[in-house]
Amino acid sequence: MSFDWAYALEILPLLAQAAIVTIEATLLGFVLAAILGLAFALLRMAPNLFVSGLTATVVEFIRSTPLLIQLFLLYFVVLPRIGIAPTAFVAGVFALGIHYGTYCSEVYRAGLEGIPRGQWEASVALNLSSYHTFRDIILPQAIPPVVPALGNYLVALFKETPQLAAISALELMSVAKQLGSETFRYTEPITLVGLFFLAMSLVSAALIRLVEYRLNVRYR
Amino acid sequence: MSTPMVRFEGVSKRFGPLTVLDDLNLDIAANEKVAIIGPSGSGKTTVLRMLMTLERIDGGIIWIDGEPMTHVQRNGQMVPADAAHLRRVRGKIGMVFQHFNLFPHMTALKNCMEAPVTVLRLPKQEAEARAAELLDMVGLGDKKNHYPSQLSGGQQQRVAIARALAMRPKVMLFDEVTSALDPELVGEVLNVIRKLGKEHSLTMLMVTHQMGFAKEFADRVCFFYQGKIAEQGPPQEMFSNPKNERTRQFLRAVLEAG
Numbered sequence: 260m261s262f263d264w265a266y267a268l269e270i271l272p273l274l275a276q277a278a279i280v281t282i283e284a285t286l287l288g289f290v291l292a293a294i295l296g297l298a299f300a301l302l303r304m305a306p307n308l309f310v311s312g313l314t315a316t317v318v319e320f321i322r323s324t325p326l327l328i329q330l331f332l333l334y335f336v337v338l339p340r341i342g343i344a345p346t347a348f349v350a351g352v353f354a355l356g357i358h359y360g361t362y363c364s365e366v367y368r369a370g371l372e373g374i375p376r377g378q379w380e381a382s383v384a385l386n387l388s389s390y391h392t393f394r395d396i397i398l399p400q401a402i403p404p405v406v407p408a409l410g411n412y413l414v415a416l417f418k419e420t421p422q423l424a425a426i427s428a429l430e431l432m433s434v435a436k437q438l439g440s441e442t443f444r445y446t447e448p449i450t451l452v453g454l455f456f457l458a459m460s461l462v463s464a465a466l467i468r469l470v471e472y473r474l475n476v477r478y479r
Numbered sequence: 480m481s482t483p484m485v486r487f488e489g490v491s492k493r494f495g496p497l498t499v500l501d502d503l504n505l506d507i508a509a510n511e512k513v514a515i516i517g518p519s520g521s522g523k524t525t526v527l528r529m530l531m532t533l534e535r536i537d538g539g540i541i542w543i544d545g546e547p548m549t550h551v552q553r554n555g556q557m558v559p560a561d562a563a564h565l566r567r568v569r570g571k572i573g574m575v576f577q578h579f580n581l582f583p584h585m586t587a588l589k590n591c592m593e594a595p596v597t598v599l600r601l602p603k604q605e606a607e608a609r610a611a612e613l614l615d616m617v618g619l620g621d622k623k624n625h626y627p628s629q630l631s632g633g634q635q636q637r638v639a640i641a642r643a644l645a646m647r648p649k650v651m652l653f654d655e656v657t658s659a660l661d662p663e664l665v666g667e668v669l670n671v672i673r674k675l676g677k678e679h680s681l682t683m684l685m686v687t688h689q690m691g692f693a694k695e696f697a698d699r700v701c702f703f704y705q706g707k708i709a710e711q712g713p714p715q716e717m718f719s720n721p722k723n724e725r726t727r728q729f730l731r732a733v734l735e736a737g
Contacts (some may be wrong), residue, residue: 377580384531385594385646386566395593399584438570
């Protein structure tokens with residue numbers, strides 16, 4: 260079975276549309292992950308043992324169960340239960356955001372733990388509030404060093420978006436599968452999807468390196 | 480004697496089984512300069528850290544400016560203070576650390592503006608004017624846009640002094656502020672502290688190994704040994720005619736090394 264260029268060209272516009280959905284899911288999911296991750300990391304440092312313990316348990320639980328199961332749970336059980344009738348896309352973004360939020364929280368935690376004790380003590384001595392200590396002193400030092408690690412999770416999250424096909428979100432993979440089942444030709448759509456992921460991963464890796472470089476320059 | 484600026488009343492501090500400070504009673508008058516000396520592990524740094532609320536105390540009460548800091552009076556009883564009370568009272572205290580602890584991502588000027596803007600809510604221009612004036616005072620008017628990494632140790636420590644002063648504290652704590660410096664940079668920092676003592680009405684507590692400076696600068700020297708004040712008095716007396724055997728041993732050892 261040879262590669263049918265004419266067919267590949269024919270399905271390209273459909274796949275390109277689906278690619279936009281994939282990119283949207285990636286970006287929205289990652290923004291959610293970055294915010295939730297920071298919230299998890301900060302809650303885990305809370306002086307209240309109940310709050311920090313509960314957060315640690317939840318984070319560990321989410322990290323240790325498959326994304327696919329969380330996707331099904333959110334879409335079919337959790338969101339409908341709390342009265343939200345989600346589209347597959349929305350459920351997918353939430354699942355990606357929450358799942359990767361737990362990974363990001365570990366990254367932030369490493370960054371936060373890397374801040375010398377003297378920075379906290381100077382903040383106390385200057386009578387800064389906890390809010391200003393985090394906003395002005397701790398986070399601006401903790402985040403730049405972990406940007407590369409966060410970037411890796413952006414690429415990882417991106418490569419997991421095909422799992423959204425399981426709940427029929429109209430991203431690349433499910434569209435490719437549909438095309439395949441309609442025509443019984445899988446080679447072309449799946450190959451194109453693979454190439455798209457390869458190209459995007461390379462581009463985003465380059466972008467992350469650029470951001471990293473910028474941050475380093477600004478920091479010194 | 481009028482109300483002391485700082486009063487330790489039966490204060491003790493333990494780290495696990497180790498008693499670092501044992502029933503400390505110490506009054507420091509407003510504007511007094513007190514040097515705290517003693518061998519390492521004698522509890523001298525802990526005294527400053529407790530005042531700055533960086534360490535909890537295990538017993539006793541600390542008073543600042545006539546008001547209990549570690550406790551509040553409720554129904555005629557002293558109960559441990561909450562975070563808000565600690566925060567309000569420690570606003571009267573400033574501290575300079577052995578390792579400077581400047582904020583590396585901020586310029587010297589920004590280091591000195593951060594707390595006045597966010598805590599005292601000064602308008603930006605006013606905070607900037609105050610910061611610039613203080614940096615001038617410590618001799619770094621031309622370095623205000625430098626980052627800490629672009630400054631020498633002595634310059635960083637002078638920025639740290641300006642940063643603490645920008646909050647207009649009544650009490651300044653100096654915790655071995657020249658110990659991390661190369662010898663040739665010690666003088667510039669001590670000169671700034673000298674100037675402070677002359678030109679500002681500040682109560683100053685310093686933990687130091689610079690015996691010469693303590694002798695010349697302090698109104699009173701406290702020698703700590705094993706969590707207690709073993710001897711205290713005016714520096715001339717302490718250094719020329721120490722009464723306590725431990726003080727004698729310590730001073731002999733320090734002077735031989737120095």
